[in-house]
Amino acid sequence: MQEITAQEIIVPAKKDQIPVVTEFVEALMNSRGFDPQKTLEVMLAVEEACTNVALYAYAGKDGNQEGLMRIAAGIAHGKHRGMKLTIEDWGIPFDPTKHIKPISDAGAEERPIGGLGIHLIKSYVDDIKYKHIDGKNVLTLIKYE
Amino acid sequence: MEISQTTINDVPVVSVSGRIDAATSRDLETVLNDLIEQNQSMIVLDLGGVEYVSSVGLRVMLAALKKVKPKKGDLLLVSMQPFVKEVFEITGFTRLFAIFPGQAEALLHAKSH
Numbered sequence: 571m572q573e574i575t576a577q578e579i580i581v582p583a584k585k586d587q588i589p590v591v592t593e594f595v596e597a598l599m600n601s602r603g604f605d606p607q608k609t610l611e612v613m614l615a616v617e618e619a620c621t622n623v624a625l626y627a628y629a630g631k632d633g634n635q636e637g638l639m640r641i642a643a644g645i646a647h648g649k650h651r652g653m654k655l656t657i658e659d660w661g662i663p664f665d666p667t668k669h670i671k672p673i674s675d676a677g678a679e680e681r682p683i684g685g686l687g688i689h690l691i692k693s694y695v696d697d698i699k700y701k702h703i704d705g706k707n708v709l710t711l712i713k714y715e
Numbered sequence: 716m717e718i719s720q721t722t723i724n725d726v727p728v729v730s731v732s733g734r735i736d737a738a739t740s741r742d743l744e745t746v747l748n749d750l751i752e753q754n755q756s757m758i759v760l761d762l763g764g765v766e767y768v769s770s771v772g773l774r775v776m777l778a779a780l781k782k783v784k785p786k787k788g789d790l791l792l793v794s795m796q797p798f799v800k801e802v803f804e805i806t807g808f809t810r811l812f813a814i815f816p817g818q819a820e821a822l823l824h825a826k827s828h
Binding site: 678 | 766767777781784798
């Protein structure tokens with residue numbers, strides 16, 4: 571897959587910044603004529619990935635709650651056109667792909683609150699890869715058109 | 716996101732349109748919590764205008780459901796768009812909630828509850 575276009579934003583790793591990220595993804599995909607349904611799916615996957623970063627990446631790391639996250643979005647060209655999203659943070663090493671648990675069968679009262687995000691990411695992208703490089707968590711999501 | 720509220724046959728109906736995401740879910744949480752604090756335990760949540768819901772939004776709905784269930788109440792979801800319905804299915808949330816095609820069916824269910 572060849573990547574010829576990439577744009578990026580860097581924002582504080584906070585929940586209130588997530589719409590900034592999803593709007594960035596939406597604007598890029600709209601401008602490149604992606605199907606609106608696929609755009610919503612990618613936005614959801616990116617929101618879930620960024621929510622995890624905002625909630626956990628910097629929690630308790632040297633008492634530093636003010637970390638950043640970087641989101642790069644590229645249009646991948648090749649056999650199939652697609653979106654390639656890279657979500658990076660400098661927080662606690664965490665591989666979300668290793669924390670995919672089966673959806674609980676528990677009723678509402680006993681239902682655990684966490685673990686939904688990674689299921690949604692997995693459901694809505696075609697490829698998900700995690701690496702820890704140079705002190706960074708790097709999560710790469712690919713969605714084909 | 717826009718939220719409007721009305722009461723039909725003494726049942727509060729909350730209608731939401733737009734996106735329930737990390738930015739807006741807190742507004743929905745506030746509306747639902749206010750109703751629950753006013754001792755409303757049977758609530759209809761009309762999602763007809765909602766095109767997108769993330770896990771943050773799902774958590775808000777689950778938290779509200781957990782509060783009304785012990786009071787013999789329920790959070791009845793109506794008019795889900797296909798993408799929202801799919802998100803509920805993927806996360807297993809369709810099993811947790813009573814889901815109705817429209818307000819009329821939900822209100823009928825609320826009446827017979």
